Every structure is written in structure tokens, then in C-alpha cells.
Amino acid sequence: MQRRSSCTSKAALLLALCTVVAWLAGAEAEPVKIAVLTDMSGPYAGITATNVEAAKMAIDDFGGKLLGEPIEYIHRDHQCKPDVANQKSKELYEKEKVDVIFDVPNSAAGLAVSNQAKLHKKLFFSIGSGTTRHSGPDCNRYTFDWAYNDYMLATAVGLWAADNLGKKWFTITADYAWGHDLLKHFSATKKKKGGKLLGNEMVALGASDFSPYILKAMQANPEALVLLNAGKDGINATKQAAEFGLKKKAKIVHALLFIDDCKAAGPEVFADDYVTGAWYWKSDNPGSKEFVEKWQKKFNRPPNWMNAATYSAVTQYLKAVERAGSKDAPAVIKALEGHKFSDLLANPGYIRPEDHMQVGKAYILRAKRPEEIKEPWDYFEIVGSIPPEEAYQDPKDTGCKMDDF
């Protein structure tokens, strides 16, 4: 036993020595390696699979080279499963030796990767997952939360609805962690604005018929029906609300709605509904038009806001490495914390050092009626915006205690 332990300690010493030598010899010459881990075959694939292309485009537009070396890029599919995300992110950090991982939709998956980032002392930019825990109780020095979170989705459209649509609301909530989280933030906004929640229905994920819930909502006679669900649940609920004539009496407010949903369901389904968005492809932020043009040329359709957020996060990471003059994690993190920038996504954008939340204006989008749509995919109109101080929780209240390196 004695002998073996002395052996391992010698081996460890040798390894440490090797690492130091390798670091001295080649740290500067090692290329930056970027990974996108996203849902390419699961439930969100329709929205997020193209983030892989957005990251590639960001690297190309940056010039493809950083610190004198070509930027390396790989992507992996986690099928929206937390266990797969955990395993793949571990592999990416350990075997593939990537410096940073982007995206990871699904909050449980995102939190698993955030934990791996902390363990491996490498960076992670959370884009697709909306949980406020990234910039709240589960925040860490290596994780940055980009473009949006659940608080912002519920709060921005809630504030706007209270001022513009009326204060009597009825909510239909997807019955799992995400929906509950949204309901919590939405209720807080309602309280702040003196609104009234006439009722709430918890609906199991993937319910095939929303009409009983719609009827209950109609009985309550709200001014706005708030749908705290997404994807096909959102489409089904809206289709059925229109069918029962609810849209003649009340407006519908969504927690999450993409141009892809409008394309899938047809614009008449969502006509005159409202939703929060971090970006819209008609935005006039710097670089936005060029990005959209390039994307249109390549895919014959405009990007969704997840694509724009991915492009922005990758670009801001590359710029931070350039400012830091090294891909060394602590140096890059310091270059990111408190950084102010203007790009296609956020004009201006700010990375809060307290909780690593990237904040910017939250846009309020109104879905156009079919006759208003003059251009393919132009499903929304920006009707307002909420400043970042109101759209995001005060960093003092998020419950984040930022750790050291």
C-alpha cells in the first residue's frame, strides 16, 4: 500500500510538472475551442437546432481566427434530456477540451451543464434555458445567462398588459416547474400593478384538449387570457380559445411564442396576441440587418430570437477573449463581468457582475393579423419595450451569491 501511494504521488508530481511545462510552452498557441450543445432532435429542435449555424456564422463574421490561431468549433445534440446534457458536457470539457459551451435548452439540462462548467472551471453561456436559478441560487462564476429568463418573459409582458390591455387576468399554466416559475413572476407583477387574477388553471403538459379550461376562463370574463405554456400546448390552447370566441372579448398574452410557432399554426391563430421577445428580426440594432440578410440568403427564412441570442453570445465571448488577450477562464470572465456592449441583440447590453445576467431591453411583440403581413415570416410588430431595470429582477433579490474562482 505504502509503495503504491508513493508511486501515485510521484506520478501526480510528474503530471503536474508536465502540465506546467506544457502551459509554459504552449498556452498561448492553443486555439480557442467552442462548443454548442443544443436540442437537435427533441421537442425544441424546431427552434434550437439552427443555433449551431448561428454560432458558426458568429465565428466566421469574427474572422475565424483568435489569438493568432483558427477558432475551433464543434456541436453536440442533447435531445433535450438533462442526463444526456450532463454526460455530453462532461465529455466536451474533458475529452474535447472545449473552452466554452453555449445554449443548452431545458432548465434541468442547463443547470447540469452549469454545474459541469463550475467543476471543470470552464465557461458556459446559458441561452435556451429560462430558469432564473442560473442567475439566482444556482449561479456560479463560470456561468453566464444570456438574452432572457423566465422572470423577464413574465414580467415584461405583464407590466405592458396591465397598462395597455386591462388588469383583469386569467392564467392557464403548464403544470411543471417552468410554468410554476412563470406564474410566480407573473403574480408578483400583477400585485405590483394592482391587477386582479380571476383564476388560474394548471394543465398537464401535452393535454390534448384545452376547451374545458377555455370555458372556465370565459366564465370568469377576463380582459386578458395569459397562457403560461409554450410550443404545441400554446398553439392548441390558442386555436381552441379562438374557436370558442374568447378572442372577441379578451386579448391573449403568451409567455413564449416564436415566429416558428406562427408559421406552424398559421398567422390567423395568433392574430393580435402579445408576447415578450428578446429580439425580433426586424430590429434595427447594429449588425442586426446584416445578420438577418446573411441568414435569409443561407436558409431562405429569417432567424428566430434564439438564433440571434446565440450569435450575440458567441460574438461577445470571442471579443472578451480578445480583450483579455488569453482564453484563460478567469481572465475572460473578468473581461465579461460588468461589460457594456451594443450588438444585434442588445442595444445597449450589459453583463451584470453580481449575478452574470446579460440584460437588455425586453420587447413587447404583437402578432400581426394575416392581412397585415406583407412579407413572409413578418409575423410580429414591436409595440413597445420595457427597460432592463424593470424587466429583470434587482440583483439584490435574485438570491445569487457569486463565488470565487
Next chain:
Amino acid sequence: MTAQFVLMQLFNGLILGSLYVLLALGLSIIFGMLGIINFAHGAFFMLGAYVAYTITTYLVPNFWIALALVPVLMAVFGAACEMLFLRRLYTLSPLYIMLFTFGLMLALQDVVRIIFGSMGVPFPTPDSLSGAVNLGFMYYPKYRLFLIIVTVAISVGVWMFLSKTRLGALIRAGTDNPRMVDALGINISRIITLVVGLGTGLAGVAGVLAAPIQNVRPLMGMDFLIDCFVVVVIGGMGSIGGSILGGLIVGEVIALGVMVWPPMANTLIYFFMAVFLLIRPRGLFGREAFHD
């Protein structure tokens, strides 16, 4: 909770039940003939909706033509599946057919995903059926009323076909004892093809009818299929009357569950099924023979 609201919910349960009835009918007659649960049934349902979408978007923008064409096309598709694939598996253990239909389901879903994308496609309510009518005690969407009428018509039609026609009698005989029917000089394999075609056609009709009120997407059949298994189990495997009654019961249980305890509404049917099976293991009208 007003009496009017309860009445509305009961009505809603009827509509939801109607879709279940249409799907369960097909599932049930195929089960009766082959003795297997057809896992691809949900995918046939989805395919029906997509074929209707293709017809109305690219060929003729008319819902009624789609409603008439889709069942025929789907029936041909189902019959072709039987003749090309299923037929080769009859001599093996029923497990193989079940596995085959499961694989077919996955394959169909992915083919549709590749062609139309995973996000789904739009399908508006036909103009002549959009809007609501006053029923005296409430306003109700026209389209949903239409759905009930079609379901009643189809259910009666299938029942008449099976109980009053010669072909129906042969199908029933084949269900009871295929070898005997064969020995009497009747081509049983042709009857099996017909039954699979009929069942698939029914799934196709259900798909077209569900399209305007559901999100048409590759996985739309999955949600319905599981509920339909419950319908068929409660109604009794292989029974037409059982599918109809079972479908309506499940629809009502969900609709009433929403009034009493919304988070449990979808789970309630499984609970109901479990209790039901404890009391009556073969379901409402299930025949003893299937459980030997």
C-alpha cells in the same frame, strides 16, 4: 359552479369523446381481427391530418374534398401495409406484429418530420363551419357540433356494416374463428386486408377531423393513442359498442375531472381504468375469449 357550466363541460366531454370513439373504432376492429394492439394507429391518425393538409394546401383548397379523399387514401395505405408487411408475420408470435407496428409508427413520424419539419403545419377551420351557434343554453362552436354528427354517422355506419351486411358477417366470423372461415372456402386473407384498411381509414378520418382544433405536427398521434388504449381497455377489447361507450366515458371523465380537480384531470382516466378493471377485467363488452 352553475348548472349551465356543468352542461357545457358535459358537452365538451362529448366532443373529446367523439375523437376517441373514431380512433378507438379503428383500433378495436383491427384488434378484433389480428388480436394485436396496433401501435401505428396514432401515426395513421397523424398521417391523415398531414394528407389533408397536403390536399388542401397544394391541390384543392377545399376541406370537404380532403375529408372525402383522405379516408380512401389512408385505407389503401393501410391495406398496402397489410399486404406487404403484416401478412408475413402472422405465422410468428403476435409480439412480432406488435413490434412491427411500433417500428412503423416511429418510421412514419420521422418521415413526416423530414418532409414537413418538426414544428407542425397550419390547418384552419373550414369557413362554413367556423363561428358558434346558439344552442339555447349556450354558444357552441359549429365545428365541434359537426364533429359529433360525423362521429354518430360513422359509428352507426360501421355498426350497420358489421352487423347487417354479408361482408360484416364474414368479418365477425373471421374474428371468432379464422381457420373455420378459411375451411368454409372464404378467402380470409382478403378479409384481413379489408379490416386493416377500414381501421386505417377510420384513423385517417379522425386525423382530418382533429386537424382544425389540434396542432398538426408529427407527434400529434402519440397523445391520443395512449388515451385510446384506455378507451379500448375500458370498452372491452375488440368490441364496437365498447369503443363507442368507452370513448364517451373517457371524454366525460376528463371533462368532469377538469371541473373538480384540474391537475388530476388527465391522470384520472388511468385511475378510473384501474378501478374499472378490478371490477370488470374484460371491460364493458369485451368477450371472454380474448383473455384466455
